Amino acid sequence: MVGTTGVSKIVGYEQPPSPVSWNKRDLLIYAVGIGAKADDLNIVYELDKSFAAMPTYPVVLPFKGDSQELNLFAARVGKPPPGMPKSNVAVHGSQSIEILKDLPLASGPGWTWSTKYTGVVENKSGIILTSESALLDPKKVPYARLFSSSFHIGAKATGDKFSKVIAGPPQGKPIPKDRKPDWSVQDKTSLEQALVFRLSGDYNLLHIDPEIGKRGGFGGVILHGLSTFGFGARALIKAIGGGDPRSLKLFGVRFTAPVKPGDALETEAWEVGPGPNGTIEVAFVTKNLTSGKVVLGGGIAYIKKASPQAKL
Ligand SMILES: *[C@@H]1O[C@H](CO)[C@@H](O)[C@H](O)[C@H]1NC(C)=O
Numbered sequence: 090m091v092g093t094t095g096v097s098k099i100v101g102y103e104q105p106p107s108p109v110s111w112n113k114r115d116l117l118i119y120a121v122g123i124g125a126k127a128d129d130l131n132i133v134y135e136l137d138k139s140f141a142a143m144p145t146y147p148v149v150l151p152f153k154g155d156s157q158e159l160n161l162f163a164a165r166v167g168k169p170p171p172g173m174p175k176s177n178v179a180v181h182g183s184q185s186i187e188i189l190k191d192l193p194l195a196s197g198p199g200w201t202w203s204t205k206y207t208g209v210v211e212n213k214s215g216i217i218l219t220s221e222s223a224l225l226d227p228k229k230v231p232y233a234r235l236f237s238s239s240f241h242i243g244a245k246a247t248g249d250k251f252s253k254v255i256a257g258p259p260q261g262k263p264i265p266k267d268r269k270p271d272w273s274v275q276d277k278t279s280l281e282q283a284l285v286f287r288l289s290g291d292y293n294l295l296h297i298d299p300e301i302g303k304r305g306g307f308g309g310v311i312l313h314g315l316s317t318f319g320f321g322a323r324a325l326i327k328a329i330g331g332g333d334p335r336s337l338k339l340f341g342v343r344f345t346a347p348v349k350p351g352d353a354l355e356t357e358a359w360e361v362g363p364g365p366n367g368t369i370e371v372a373f374v375t376k377n378l379t380s381g382k383v384v385l386g387g388g389i390a391y392i393k394k395a396s397p398q399a400k401l
């Protein structure tokens with residue numbers, strides 16, 4: 090146990106900014122890692138006349154940093170803030186990204202990643218830690234703002250119900266119960282999906298070594314939650330944004346169940362109102378198509394709807 094003072098200091102604590110960088114090749118590798126297909130040329134082919142970055146790309150930057158080399162997963166992202174009680178294991182609980190400006194195809198030097206811890210919520214089984222991050226260009230102009238939460242199983246602060254939250258992502262509207270989805274997209278992850286996704290920077294062994302997956306109780310390798318996240322974003326861009334990656338301005342989910350490489354997925358989306366700046370607000374879920382189990386829950390997106398004639 091650490092006591093209330095220790096954990097309350099976490100809230101508001103800022104990690105020192107860290108350098109990040111990417112190039113066109115990183116964008117291509119990421120696109121394939123989130124299941125881009127041979128006809129998704131505007132995200133997998135650098136010479137396509139509308140080639141653009143997937144707006145969700147920044148989520149891998151805290152793993153990749155500014156290196157082109159492999160890294161040890163735990164060294165970069167696993168580092169807890171000072172005052173954080175020990176836990177047995179941490180799982181990614183939720184992630185959202187708001188795109189403030191379209192990403193350039195290559196960063197060049199001088200970009201940074203900043204993270205501030207925005208909340209600590211304790212319950213009987215552990216601690217939920219929430220943070221807000223920003224991707225900043227060399228002049229400190231923010232291009233993306235991200236909220237993330239992780240659940241640290243076994244961590245104890247006061248043993249009671251300590252809770253302090255100072256900021257969080259936009260809250261979505263619930264899925265309408267009275268009507269079928271306005272859009273539905275089916276897609277399949279490949280057996281090699283995790284092998285490709287890890288090349289974007291998350292080299293956690295759970296995603297490649299079947300023995301480690303078995304010991305973790307998953308019966309083998311599981312796909313990175315952030316790869317499934319990208320599958321969901323691709324589905325909405327394709328179905329609603331006319332295939333234009335620049336259409337997506339906000340994308341947020343809760344990670345509710347694991348996906349195995351090879352699983353088929355279905356994303357169902359409902360238009361639930363106007364969003365900011367000429368977008369619509371969308372509520373969505375992504376399911377394991379075969380079992381029906383929700384893998385991305387509580388989905389919220391702001392997206393510019395393509396006019397019918399602009400559809401690819
Ligand atoms: C504590 O919070 C986590 C993450 O939201 C949740 O999965 C877990 O069921 C909660 N445990 C209890 C005992 O409420």
Ligand SMILES: *[C@@H]1O[C@H](CO)[C@@H](O)[C@H](O)[C@H]1NC(C)=O
Nearest residue numbers: 347348349352377379380381
């Ligand atoms: C997804 O559903 C299929 C069919 O029920 C099942 O074989 C597969 O294991 C499920 N994936 C996970 C991660 O549970």
Ligand SMILES: *[C@@H]1O[C@H](CO)[C@@H](O)[C@H](O)[C@H]1NC(C)=O
Nearest residue numbers: 187188189338364365366391
């Ligand atoms: C709307 O667009 C303006 C200008 O691009 C931007 O400053 C603002 O943050 C956007 N609003 C939201 C809610 O995204």
